[in-house]
Amino acid sequence: MRALAAELARATLLLWLASLAAFAVVRAMPADPAALGLIAFGQAADPETVAALRAQWGLDRPMAVQYFGWLADFLSGDWRRSFRTGEPIFEEFARRLPVSLTVGFGGLFVALAIAGPLATAAAKRPAGGAARLLDAATLGAQAIPAFFAGCVLVWLFAVEFRVVTVLGEGPGRYVLPILIVAFTGLGPLAQVYRAGLAEAGRADYMRTALAKGADPERALAGHGGRYARLGLSAALTAEAGWIVGGSAVVEVVFGLPGIGAFLVDAVAMRDYFVLQAYIVVAAAWMLIVAAIAAVARRALDPRAG
Amino acid sequence: MDMRWFFAVLLALSPIAADAQTRPLVVGQSFLTDSLDPVQGVAGWALQSHGVAETLFTVDRQGRVVPHLAESVRRDGEAFVIRLKPDLKFADGSPLDAAALKASLERATRENPRARAQTGALALMALDAREVRMRPERPVAAIESVLAEFPLAVHKADGTNVHMTGPFRPVEFRRGETLRLEPNPHYRDAGARPNVTIRRVGDAQTLALALESGEVDIAFNLAPETLARVRARPGIGVKSTPVAYQYMMLFNTAKAPFDDPRVRRAADLAIDRATLTAAVNGGEPASGMFPRVFPFAAETPRPTDTREAAALLDAAGWRAGPDGRRSKDGRPLEFTLTTYPQRPDLVAIAPVVRAELERVGFRVRIEIVEAITPQLQAKRFDASLWAMHAAPGGDGAFVFEQYLRSTGPSNFMSFADPALDAALDSLREIDAAPARAAALREIERRTFVSAPIAYLMTPVWHVGLSARAADYVPYPSDYYVVRADLRARP
Numbered sequence: 001m002r003a004l005a006a007e008l009a010r011a012t013l014l015l016w017l018a019s020l021a022a023f024a025v026v027r028a029m030p031a032d033p034a035a036l037g038l039i040a041f042g043q044a045a046d047p048e049t050v051a052a053l054r055a056q057w058g059l060d061r062p063m064a065v066q067y068f069g070w071l072a073d074f075l076s077g078d079w080r081r082s083f084r085t086g087e088p089i090f091e092e093f094a095r096r097l098p099v100s101l102t103v104g105f106g107g108l109f110v111a112l113a114i115a116g117p118l119a120t121a122a123a124k125r126p127a128g129g130a131a132r133l134l135d136a137a138t139l140g141a142q143a144i145p146a147f148f149a150g151c152v153l154v155w156l157f158a159v160e161f162r163v164v165t166v167l168g169e170g171p172g173r174y175v176l177p178i179l180i181v182a183f184t185g186l187g188p189l190a191q192v193y194r195a196g197l198a199e200a201g202r203a204d205y206m207r208t209a210l211a212k213g214a215d216p217e218r219a220l221a222g223h224g225g226r227y228a229r230l231g232l233s234a235a236l237t238a239e240a241g242w243i244v245g246g247s248a249v250v251e252v253v254f255g256l257p258g259i260g261a262f263l264v265d266a267v268a269m270r271d272y273f274v275l276q277a278y279i280v281v282a283a284a285w286m287l288i289v290a291a292i293a294a295v296a297r298r299a300l301d302p303r304a305g
Numbered sequence: 306m307d308m309r310w311f312f313a314v315l316l317a318l319s320p321i322a323a324d325a326q327t328r329p330l331v332v333g334q335s336f337l338t339d340s341l342d343p344v345q346g347v348a349g350w351a352l353q354s355h356g357v358a359e360t361l362f363t364v365d366r367q368g369r370v371v372p373h374l375a376e377s378v379r380r381d382g383e384a385f386v387i388r389l390k391p392d393l394k395f396a397d398g399s400p401l402d403a404a405a406l407k408a409s410l411e412r413a414t415r416e417n418p419r420a421r422a423q424t425g426a427l428a429l430m431a432l433d434a435r436e437v438r439m440r441p442e443r444p445v446a447a448i449e450s451v452l453a454e455f456p457l458a459v460h461k462a463d464g465t466n467v468h469m470t471g472p473f474r475p476v477e478f479r480r481g482e483t484l485r486l487e488p489n490p491h492y493r494d495a496g497a498r499p500n501v502t503i504r505r506v507g508d509a510q511t512l513a514l515a516l517e518s519g520e521v522d523i524a525f526n527l528a529p530e531t532l533a534r535v536r537a538r539p540g541i542g543v544k545s546t547p548v549a550y551q552y553m554m555l556f557n558t559a560k561a562p563f564d565d566p567r568v569r570r571a572a573d574l575a576i577d578r579a580t581l582t583a584a585v586n587g588g589e590p591a592s593g594m595f596p597r598v599f600p601f602a603a604e605t606p607r608p609t610d611t612r613e614a615a616a617l618l619d620a621a622g623w624r625a626g627p628d629g630r631r632s633k634d635g636r637p638l639e640f641t642l643t644t645y646p647q648r649p650d651l652v653a654i655a656p657v658v659r660a661e662l663e664r665v666g667f668r669v670r671i672e673i674v675e676a677i678t679p680q681l682q683a684k685r686f687d688a689s690l691w692a693m694h695a696a697p698g699g700d701g702a703f704v705f706e707q708y709l710r711s712t713g714p715s716n717f718m719s720f721a722d723p724a725l726d727a728a729l730d731s732l733r734e735i736d737a738a739p740a741r742a743a744a745l746r747e748i749e750r751r752t753f754v755s756a757p758i759a760y761l762m763t764p765v766w767h768v769g770l771s772a773r774a775a776d777y778v779p780y781p782s783d784y785y786v787v788r789a790d791l792r793a794r795p
Contacts, residue, residue, distance in 0.1 A: 030679045031676075031678060031679025035714060036678050036679065036682070037347070038419065038422070039707075039714070039715050041347045041455075043419055043422050043697075044703070044706070044707060045707065048421075049419065049421065049422040050714065052418035052421065082339075084339065084347075085340060085345070085346050085480075086340055086342075087339055087480070092480070147508075151510045151511070151514070154511065158514060158518045159517045159518045162518065165518065166514050166515040166518050167333070167504055167506065167520050167521070252507040253507075253508050253510075254511065255482070255504065255506050255508075255511060257479070257481030257482045261507060267675070267676065268647075268675065270679065
């Protein structure tokens, strides 16, 4: 119980620091959002109008007042309104977050489902077809931008074969974006899992198991799998950390209204409250992912603290 | 039995045929309103573009400011009297009369500081059923242009609903995704208009693919590199139109080498604009600040003269070496040309601009930045490509005031010319359109000499059209994409 309380206190402190950093970093960005918002739409950015917009958004107050005022509002659920859209940010996040999570988790799930069998087959036969396929997939994911891969998939399946739609509606619209995210995540996950299996294959306990007459494939899957999943959980943590906002390119290409696409516009227009909210939400998300990963590690390896 | 009848009946009964006859016309474009309330942010602009909102005056295809909801506006001392057209209605059927207009202007200026940008606060009074007297806080010369600006879009707030007067009205809105529209039944010829769905498509390649797959009827607008592929697809047409935007190169006059007007003039003269239009498959060489669509635009394209450019650089002390590259006191004549990906045309022309300038001895490095305006605001650039609407409200004074007045808020170039400021002061006193046009041309001529900006080209926009939307005629501006004349073929 005391450990849990300490963890909660640590998480609260980290989130507060994240909010402070978010405020400082966002305000340190060059350019004034009021002037930007006027110039971008061909309006007169004269000093009076800029000052009126800044006053409306509360940017004319002392920094400390701005920060604590925003923090109090944020904690009470009022995340303010976007400079760009004029709409409440909390509602925007609530609407967009499920889209990003569907794409991110869907991609991760598909990647994981393929990575396990592929890495196992590659570990068993390091010079075999599965190993070559895995290397090619890893290299491809690193070399081919998600944007390009997305366009090729859309052209092939939506324009030429007409089996999916480019801007479709309903669950079907997530198929291609999820495949793209899976494609980019597959390489790192499968490589880590394969490396774990290979390392386990050289371990003393594996030699002991084989000396006792265990089937090599079963021993690798059984003894080695547990060890390899530890490494996989670390790689998974890193990948899952980027789900909130990390799939901006895919969201833009497929016209999905997720957090990433919203952020692209927010950065360009210096939409302070959107960016601050995003940084805090992303920090909270990473803490959640790290907590889940810690639990998973303890389950896989009871020796872990 | 005649088999043709059989197939015709089968086709008519099939879901595909039914869908083709009843489905709305789908417009794919990169922007979609973020709100159905025109006073929120820049929603007024988007709603006007979507055919939902209207303004008292508008800019026609020839770039002229013409009455729209207003019948006229006349000066009354320091005030103006706006007279509405008769029998106007909001999309809910309620009348747009003087009282409603007063309420609309009051709400816009109260809720959105952008609406006060040109005029300051407005003192308003309804004189009778169709006339409103409006006294701006600040003096205004081109009042028609101010009344054509999107923050003053006419609307009626009714609880949580906001009603506007455009040819279409919203029926379903999914922010960031789609806006479904139906014809406004209180607008003339409502029965002739189809239902419309506007889809936000953020990526130009995706937009072309959606047009090819038949999911989009009007693709606004297509990237040049997709044109050949799209045109090759049966049943799809592309209409290209010059627009009211202008591409230009801004010089940072506070930094070497462009702190010397001779170097700026040389760069301006070195560029053959025809190479730029060739690079983006269309467009017109610029004649000045304004595209030819505007009545006050200069007529002669900007000249190219590499010999004169070389002479100017020689005079400025930048001597050519054996490799043709220039230097002065051991410093090479080099600079960074900044551009940004949100205007793909500019990325395409940047290497061409570099090649043109290197002919006369410049060394040019190209830099592509994600957020260009903050960089320009911070004056962190040598020269930058830039695209802008040259006269959003139809009045040419606006861009000079914003960009070239020494205290102009968008004077990224740090340019200062007291004579030009004085000419702009004089322009504020001129009401008559011909006199304003002459004054604008004179101001523009001054900028050809001092060259804080090299005017490059007027782009064309390429609008992809399905067979159902083949009658669509693009407007030379993204301020009016969905309009009253929109029709769908069966």
